[in-house]
Amino acid sequence: MGTGITGKKAGRVYQLLLRCGAQRTLFEFCSQLVMEISGLVPYDQARALFLDRSGKICNSRLFGVNKRQWKDFMYYYENDLVFSKYSLREPMHLSQKEKVSAQNYWYDLDEETEPKRTFVDDYVRSLHLYHSLGIGFSDQENCIRSIIALDRMQDIPYTYQEIELVKKIQPLLENYHIDLLLNAGDTSAPLRSLKHTYFLTKREMEIVELLLDGLAPALISQRLSISVNTVYRHIANIYQKCRISNRQELYKLFVQQGPHIRE
DSSP, X not given: OOSOOOTHHHHHHHHHHHHHXXXXXXXXXXXXXXXXXXXXXXXXXXXXXXXXXTSOEEEEEEESOOHHHHHHHHHHHHTTOOOXXXXXXXXXXXXXXXXXXXXXXXXXXOGGGGGGHHHIIIIIGGGTOOXXXXXXXXXXXXXXXXXXXXXXXXXXXOOHHHHHHHHHHXXXXXXXXXXXXXXXXXXHHHHHHHHHHHTOOHHHHHHHHHHHTTOOHHHHHHXXXXXXXXXXXXXXXXXXXXXXXXXXXXHHHHHHHOTTSOO
């Protein structure tokens, strides 16, 4: 595998890479990684953040984080109060060693991060969130597009060995990540086929593209400057025309329209 990892962990790492590499979308890839890595690096809860080209959060997947907690987090995020070693508000170009970062929310505050103290005191510490291990994945231009955050709710720091293991497998996982982004970007022919086969309007095609990018209806509403109800109405029309009932079926339909997309 070229990881330098030996013993029992080598087998687990092999399975992790194999299963993550078999995924077809960034959403599935990050979800699989969160599930697989728990056997190597234990955590209590996890978050997968997806960033657009401007570096802002455009979607997320939560593991053990309730919706209320996430709503509170987004409030701090939208008001630029989040304390994080990742920007989450502008494009990030990190060195390879910076893409894996351990953070202790209780001890890492200093004078420079004093404006973020409200976030730490009112959000992080109220949840007893002690340690977080961040794993960033970039696109082909080395701009971070996905972040996995593994949280520990007890004062048990991530060990040097755990961090080094993640640093060894991150470049291999990033290759899969870049491939998925490249394949997702080559969408013109399948999208044209969808449009003509199912008689989709220009607006419906805009929404199809954003759905395939993983955006939630609320974010699509913001992106297109239309109401959420209007988004849902368009989605219902798309599903009816395509004779499908959910986003996963839409993705499968998209794959069928473009045989060059990796199966």
